[in-house]
Amino acid sequence: MTPEPHAPTSTDDDLRPGPPPGCPAHGLGPGGLHRLHEAEDLGALYEQLREQHGPVAPVLLHDDVPMWIVLGHAENLHMVRSPSQYCRDSRIWSPLREGLVKPDHPLMPHIAWQPIASHAEGDEHKRLRGAVMGAISTIDFRSLRRYINRSTQVIVNRFCEAGEAELVSQFTEHLPMAVMCEILGMPDEYNDRLVEAARDALKGTETAIASHSYVMEALSRLTALRRAQPEEDLASYLITHPARLSDDEVREHLRLVLFAAYEATTNLLSNVLLTVLIDPRFRAQLNGGQMTVPEAVEQSLWNEPPFSTVFAYFAKQETELGGQRIRRGDGLLFAPLPANVDPRVRPDLKASMQGNRSHLAFGGGPHECPGQDIGRSIADVGVDALLMRLPDVELDCDEEELSWTASIASRHLVELPVQFAPKPPQDVQEVPNHKPVAAQRSDWQIGTAQPQAAPAAAQPQRAAAQPQPVAAQPQPDPVLPQPVPVQPPVAEPARRKGVWQRFLSWWCGY
Numbered sequence: 400m401t402p403e404p405h406a407p408t409s410t411d412d413d414l415r416p417g418p419p420p421g422c423p424a425h426g427l428g429p430g431g432l433h434r435l436h437e438a439e440d441l442g443a444l445y446e447q448l449r450e451q452h453g454p455v456a457p458v459l460l461h462d463d464v465p466m467w468i469v470l471g472h473a474e475n476l477h478m479v480r481s482p483s484q485y486c487r488d489s490r491i492w493s494p495l496r497e498g499l500v501k502p503d504h505p506l507m508p509h510i511a512w513q514p515i516a517s518h519a520e521g522d523e524h525k526r527l528r529g530a531v532m533g534a535i536s537t538i539d540f541r542s543l544r545r546y547i548n549r550s551t552q553v554i555v556n557r558f559c560e561a562g563e564a565e566l567v568s569q570f571t572e573h574l575p576m577a578v579m580c581e582i583l584g585m586p587d588e589y590n591d592r593l594v595e596a597a598r599d600a601l602k603g604t605e606t607a608i609a610s611h612s613y614v615m616e617a618l619s620r621l622t623a624l625r626r627a628q629p630e631e632d633l634a635s636y637l638i639t640h641p642a643r644l645s646d647d648e649v650r651e652h653l654r655l656v657l658f659a660a661y662e663a664t665t666n667l668l669s670n671v672l673l674t675v676l677i678d679p680r681f682r683a684q685l686n687g688g689q690m691t692v693p694e695a696v697e698q699s700l701w702n703e704p705p706f707s708t709v710f711a712y713f714a715k716q717e718t719e720l721g722g723q724r725i726r727r728g729d730g731l732l733f734a735p736l737p738a739n740v741d742p743r744v745r746p747d748l749k750a751s752m753q754g755n756r757s758h759l760a761f762g763g764g765p766h767e768c769p770g771q772d773i774g775r776s777i778a779d780v781g782v783d784a785l786l787m788r789l790p791d792v793e794l795d796c797d798e799e800e801l802s803w804t805a806s807i808a809s810r811h812l813v814e815l816p817v818q819f820a821p822k823p824p825q826d827v828q829e830v831p832n833h834k835p836v837a838a839q840r841s842d843w844q845i846g847t848a849q850p851q852a853a854p855a856a857a858q859p860q861r862a863a864a865q866p867q868p869v870a871a872q873p874q875p876d877p878v879l880p881q882p883v884p885v886q887p888p889v890a891e892p893a894r895r896k897g898v899w900q901r902f903l904s905w906w907c908g909y
Contacts, residue, residue, distance in 0.1 A: 428459040445737035455721030467731040472741040474721040479764035485712040493728030509710040534636035550577040551784040552827040562821040571668035584632025585621045663705035664774045669812040670703040676794045692783040701752045704760035707736040735759040792819040
């Protein structure tokens with residue numbers, strides 16, 4: 400499909416297409432272009448745009464600022480993998496240079512150029528990203544998985560006795576922040592206030608600026624502390640990296656890592672848990688051993704990527720993409736959500752995507768998400784640990800009652816109410832499990848001892864005692880103590896692990 404070229408950066412109405420036949424007037428701006436921020440159902444709009452314009456479509460942002468949205472899987476990959484043609488430096492964006500984008504534009508916090516790796520290119524990009532990648536490469540993922548387990552235990556202990564919970568506010572918004580604070584080097588900063596501030600700053604509310612300042616103050620304290628006293632954490636490795644980042648560069652990259660990883664992982668956790676709860680195929684496969692939690696995570700990354708679109712890429716030269724004429728200075732939205740459902744790569748959306756990681760949830764090319772393994776680890780271990788602790792967890796409302804908040808950038812599950820049988824708190828040092836406590840075993844050990852349940856060593860003693868029931872009464876001491884020592888040998892084998900089990904536990908970080 401090759402529609403006539405359109406130039407979204409041009410102000411000449413003659414160059415813009417007219418309203419498509421039968422299209423409702425709502426959400427349309429100059430030239431009949433759709434306003435993304437006014438769409439009630441972005442998924443449906445993306446498919447409408449794909450049908451009308453092909454894999455690359457002209458749209459409008461707030462204040463009718465023109466932009467392209469890249470809908471095709473192949474086109475998105477080409478864009479992010481072609482740094483000679485497209486970059487993340489918004490200073491070349493024509494609408495910005497022409498004064499069409501005001502300083503208070505709602506999307507300026509996302510688009511405005513900053514001295515960070517995700518906006519840099521060339522040697523500067525190599526320097527900054529090299530520092531970030533170097534710091535992330537020092538993470539011991541075995542220890543990280545162990546910490547995720549402990550954090551999950553602490554969080555689940557807060558509500559496991561209640562028999563009900565709201566998993567978004569009580570779990571998925573807390574676990575990523577607890578883990579990221581540990582990775583960055585500020586575990587003492589993790590609390591409900593930091594979680595609320597991060598959520599508020601990302602939502603763009605009236606108090607978002609104050610909330611953002613609260614988070615930045617914590618990162619500034621961390622930067623100053625680690626500059627004076629480095630330790631083994633991501634902040635320290637950024638500071639001591641040969642790239643010699645300044646305090647401002649360190650703080651800005653800590654902010655980038657914290658907010659990006661927190662937002663993406665919170666959404667990912669919510670989406671995976673919802674999928675496990677409402678899709679009987681996943682729950683049956685998980686319980687039957689046919690699908691692991693990591694595979695469920697990858698399926699969720701296909702169906703509901705944490706970020707719907709990413710702001711933004713900019714054309715460095717005149718070019719063509721998806722049959723559209725792209726002019727120098729045009730802006731383009733990298734869009735994982737519509738790209739992941741491109742019918743050219745997924746003709747059957749119900750088909751399983753097990754083993755296929757070619758989704759665009761983490762981007763690609765020079766700016767591919769450097770922390771994707773962190774997000775995967777939090778989701779894999781966190782969801783698995785929660786399901787082990789609450790194996791009977793189920794949705795506490797009809798699926799139709801669930802609500803979402805959506806923006807151009809992402810879609811958030813508002814609440815995920817669940818119910819389950821109340822469970823006692825668990826030692827945070829233990830591997831998450833739902834096994835019954837040892838008291839259950841004493842029911843059959845005390846009372847009439849069953850021969851098959853007794854150890855071999857105890858059977859001859861019982862056999863010797865059976866022919867003399869009368870003589871045994873005056874001498875209870877030699878007979879009654881016999882079952883007592885049986886308990887430790889019976890309980891012991893249940894907790895012992897073989898070589899292979901110990902290796903798996905070590906590999907998983909338990």
